[in-house]
Structure formats: C-alpha cells, structure tokens
Amino acid sequence: MVTGDFFGVFLSLIVLLVVAAFSVINLRPQSDEGSEELTNLVLQFFYEGDFPTAIIDRSLKICHANKTFNQRFLQEQHSRFMEDLLEQEPFVSCQEACQYIKNYKASGQIPEQPLFFGITPMFDGDKLVIPSNCFVIRRVSTGENSAEPKLGISLVGTGLFYSALEELTQSIAQKESNLQELQELDRLKSEFLATLSHELKTPLVSITGYLDLIASQKMGPLTEKQERALRISLRNTSHLNNMISSILNFARMEAGKLRFDLINHKIQPNINDIVDSLRPMADKRNISLQVQLGNSLPVVVIDTDLIHRVLSNLIENAIKFSQPDSVIFIKAEQISDTQVKVEVKDQGCGIPADKLDKIKAPFFQADKSDTRPTGGLGLGLAITEKILVGHGTTLSITSEEGKGTTCSFILKVAAPR
Numbered sequence: 001m002v003t004g005d006f007f008g009v010f011l012s013l014i015v016l017l018v019v020a021a022f023s024v025i026n027l028r029p030q031s032d033e034g035s036e037e038l039t040n041l042v043l044q045f046f047y048e049g050d051f052p053t054a055i056i057d058r059s060l061k062i063c064h065a066n067k068t069f070n071q072r073f074l075q076e077q078h079s080r081f082m083e084d085l086l087e088q089e090p091f092v093s094c095q096e097a098c099q100y101i102k103n104y105k106a107s108g109q110i111p112e113q114p115l116f117f118g119i120t121p122m123f124d125g126d127k128l129v130i131p132s133n134c135f136v137i138r139r140v141s142t143g144e145n146s147a148e149p150k151l152g153i154s155l156v157g158t159g160l161f162y163s164a165l166e167e168l169t170q171s172i173a174q175k176e177s178n179l180q181e182l183q184e185l186d187r188l189k190s191e192f193l194a195t196l197s198h199e200l201k202t203p204l205v206s207i208t209g210y211l212d213l214i215a216s217q218k219m220g221p222l223t224e225k226q227e228r229a230l231r232i233s234l235r236n237t238s239h240l241n242n243m244i245s246s247i248l249n250f251a252r253m254e255a256g257k258l259r260f261d262l263i264n265h266k267i268q269p270n271i272n273d274i275v276d277s278l279r280p281m282a283d284k285r286n287i288s289l290q291v292q293l294g295n296s297l298p299v300v301v302i303d304t305d306l307i308h309r310v311l312s313n314l315i316e317n318a319i320k321f322s323q324p325d326s327v328i329f330i331k332a333e334q335i336s337d338t339q340v341k342v343e344v345k346d347q348g349c350g351i352p353a354d355k356l357d358k359i360k361a362p363f364f365q366a367d368k369s370d371t372r373p374t375g376g377l378g379l380g381l382a383i384t385e386k387i388l389v390g391h392g393t394t395l396s397i398t399s400e401e402g403k404g405t406t407c408s409f410i411l412k413v414a415a416p417r
Helices: 004-021 033-047 067-072 095-107 158-215 224-252 268-284 304-320 354-357 380-391
Strands: 053-056 062-065 116-117 122-124 127-129 131-140 150-157 263-265 288-293 298-300 327-336 339-345 396-400 404-412
Touching: 033 354, 053 067, 062 067, 095 131, 095 150, 158 224, 224 380, 268 298, 268 304, 268 327, 298 404, 304 327, 304 339, 304 380, 304 404, 354 380
Parallel strands: 288 327
Antiparallel strands: 053 062, 053 150, 116 131, 122 127, 131 150, 263 298, 327 339, 339 404, 396 404
C-alpha cells in the first residue's frame, strides 16, 4: 500500500529503468566505453537478475530467455513456444498481455515504446493497491540478420520494484553526497589558488622592482657578468609573474568572479596591435606572421581586454609550437550578417588525435615529458575557453600531426544603431 504521490515517483523511476534496459538490449558492440559499460550493467540486471525475460519471434517461438525465465518456465528449453506459456500463471491472469502477444503473431506489429500490462492501479479508498505482477513488452534487436524485429517480454514482480527503487534511491543519494563533496573540494581549490597567487604576487613585485633598480645602475655600477645575471633574473621573474597571473585569472574565472565589459568595437585594431607586439618573438624563430582581414569588417560585441588575452594566447601558442621558417596566418572575416570568424592557423607539430578533446582542460599538457620543448602550466587554452564562453561562443580546434593546428572562434556582430 502506497500513496498516490509516492507511486507516481516510484512508477516513473521504474519506467525509466525499463525503457533504458530495453533501449540497450541491442547486443551489437558499442563504440563508446561509457555506453558499453551501461549496456552491460542493464543487461546483467535483466538477464542475470530476478526479472524473467524472453525474446520471441513472430511464430511465438522463444529464441532467447534469461536464467530466471528458464528456471521458472522453460527448464533450458529455449525452443518452446510462447503459446504454451500463455495458458499458465501468471500469463493467464493478464489477458491484455496475452492478447497483445497473440495479436503479434497475427499482425507482426511491435510497439515503438515499451508497453506495461497488469500495472493498472486499483484504489481501496484513498489507498493504492498494486497488482503482484506486470508485463513489459518492447521491440528488441538481437543483432541477427533478420528483416523482422522481435518482441521482448519481461515479467516484473512488485516486490522487485520496491527492492530496485530502494537501491536506486540509495545510489542517487550517495552520488549527490559525492557530488557535494567534489563541489566543496573544487571551491576550496579555487580559493586556495586565488589566495596563493595573490600572496605570491606581492613579494614578486618587490623583487622585480629592486632588480630593475639594480639593473639601471642607480645603486652602483655593474660588471658585465652582473648585468648578464640580472637580465636572466629579470627574464625569469617576468616568466614567473606571467604564470602567477595565469593561475590567479583562472582561479577568478573558476570562482565566477570574472566580469565582462562588453562593448561595440572593431576587431582589426586588436589583431594588428597584438601581432605587432608579438612579431619580435616570431622573428627570433624566423616565423612569419601574416594577417588577413576581410574588407570592411563590422563592429563586434567584445570585452576588448579579454579578447586581447584570447588572441595573445592563441598567437603565442602558434609561435611556440611552429617550426622555424614557417608561416602563421591570422584571419578575420565576416561569415554571416551576425557573425565574424577569427582564426589562427599554424604549420606546427600539431596535436595528437587522442588528445585533441582534452587540450582545453586546465593544466593539461599534450607533451608531459621533462624534455618538452615548450614550458607553461597548460592554462592558456582553458582561460581562452572561459573568456569565449562569456562572449557566447567557444574555441574550435582542428589539428593534424606534422601539419599544424587551426584555432578559431565566432564573435557576434553588433546590432545596428
């Protein structure tokens, strides 16, 4: 005896379970590992569990039955016809299910969605009485080369309903608890990164200031060796400052503290300024930066500082991973009345196909070896992606090993005034 509200939730969970089970009853191999794991779990639940399940063809011959169905009805005689079982309990007690099975023999019609028989609720006053058994009938495919699909039948006892519901409830509660713990750990991680980065920034500013002061020789003349040592120190403090800034920016983004100041602005000046500032870096490696801007590009909606960071990250990455004497193309073109596409294409080493879908993850390095040719924390693309998401777009990456990588994103054209 259960209340109506509880039964509604209860039945919904069971329907989802049954639909999922029969949706994955197709025994052909799955390409996705997660999907295959789910398939195996559900098949195990139905075929090795306590739900008697069988598959019949149009002649009502049982071509497959699980262990429970065998033990209860067949004693391993799979060739037995369903017609014989329709005269036994509990089949005979559910005439609607029996009639549907007989009609299947005559017409060959199979339902597109699972059908439930024998589960019609009966009320005793304001209480709900559930029958002891119900039948679930569903179209199935066994992977055989058969022109006709087959009918799957499961006999489900309500006692098992309650057992399954309790297990599902406990599993969901456990997963929710685990999710809350993970969310709290993620929040603490973001706070720790933000606090640590901020605290590191303060002494680093002082160190850089004094190094600059010494390098200017305002505190006394320097020998050639001292000047060289100071240049190396300043270069590394600058590198350290950039890494701390990246961590701090990422932590702020993770904490949702990044604010977007979206204005109507032309993208051409941003691209030209960034290319000019990065050209010396490219020239050191004899890499050519070629800018290709479409004619009369429209005004777009951007946060100029953040898009500046996006373009800097993409072009710097292209320079770092390009071969000497190669070319990097920076393009911007209007592709529709409402969209401008920005693209950075290099002729570098490319990204392995198995790592392409992970490359935007924070702290991910495609090359994790100690001897990798380029350094960095692996935050550039993660920060880029978060900035672009704030602009209502995302970073698209295509790559081929040994031939290069293309990164692109779409910007919205500003509405005419």
